Amino acid sequence: MADRGPTECWLTDMDGVLVHEGVAVPGAGEFLRLLRETERRFLVLTNNSIYTPRDLHARLQRSGLDVPADNIYTSALATAQFLDTQRPNGTAFVIGEAGLTTALHEIGYVLTDTDPDYVVLGETRTYSFSSITQAIRLIDNGARFIATNPDPIGPSNEGSLPATGSVAALITKATRVEPYFVGKPNPLMMRSALNTVQGHSETTAMIGDRMDTDVIAGIEAGLETILVLTGVTAKAEVERFPYRPSRVIASIADLIDEVRP
Incomplete structure (x- = not known):
């Protein structure tokens, strides 16, 4: 990889990097504290x-991690920004x-089931057959199909x-009709995040635990990519992919020295 300048901006995935099954990953709290x-x-x-940034701030706080709501960026926010443009x-x-x-709502959209411009699909713990049926009929009638992210399964205490x-x-x-997926691995989400935090790809690093979402999205957005081994992708799996992260490290704790003053 070409020489890059010092990292001035950090993007990091949440699950598998900062928390694992609701428990803070060792070193995550120190890393975040030094960033602030x-x-x-x-x-x-x-x-x-599912959650607003304020909701996620509270959930992370219960895990012992202090992340201001303004420093949390979700696929829902990326989807809203995309639709606003x-x-x-x-x-x-x-x-x-x-x-x-x-x-x-915050970008001025009206939510309706009468001749909408878009059907927007996000995550919920209570998918309704009647709502899915309504979505199908609206798309058949010409509504454009948008989805927040392509993740096929989500975790719960009872299983996937x-x-x-x-x-x-x-x-x-x-x-x-295929949806347009806004969230990772679409690099659009990375670029939207960069715009939000006023970062530049040449001096920004993306920390993630998945090769198929975090790393590929970071590569396509021109970022330095750092894979941590505290989440989904195991070290032995890295070589199976046709692309490589800039670095592979054990956990976010290995980055603490890079953000010390």
Whole structure:
């Protein structure tokens, strides 16, 4: 990889990097504290569209991690920003929870089931067959199909749950219309995050635990990519991919010295 300047901005995934099954990863708290104390630009990224940044701030705080809501960026926010650039003050039929509906309300969107511009699919723990049926009919009638992220499953205390990608596949099967996925691995989310934090790709690093979302999105956005081994991708799996991260490290604790003043 070409020589890069010192890292001035940090983007980091949440699950698998900062927390694992609701427990803070060792070193994550110190890393975040140093970012705040040294006034580094940073964002915590997540494909989870269920929660608002304020909700996630509270959830991380319960894990012992202090991340201001302004430093949390979700696929719901990225989706809202994308729609605001495509069709300002539009209308949408939404399947999702507060993280998504709040983000759309804040950009001036009207949520409706009457001839909407878009069907917007996000994550929810209570997917409704009637809502999915309504989405299919609206898409058949010409609504454009957007989804917050392609993740097929999500975690729960009882095991895996179907997530946005799985439900999107169901709708696509019924309508023959593919959605536009905004969240990772789409580099659009990375570029939106960079714009939000006023960062530059040449001096920004992306920390993630998945080769197929975090690393590929970071590469395509021109960022330094750092894979940590505290989440989904194991070290032995890295060589199976046709692309490589800039670095592979054990955990976020290995980056603490890089953000010390």
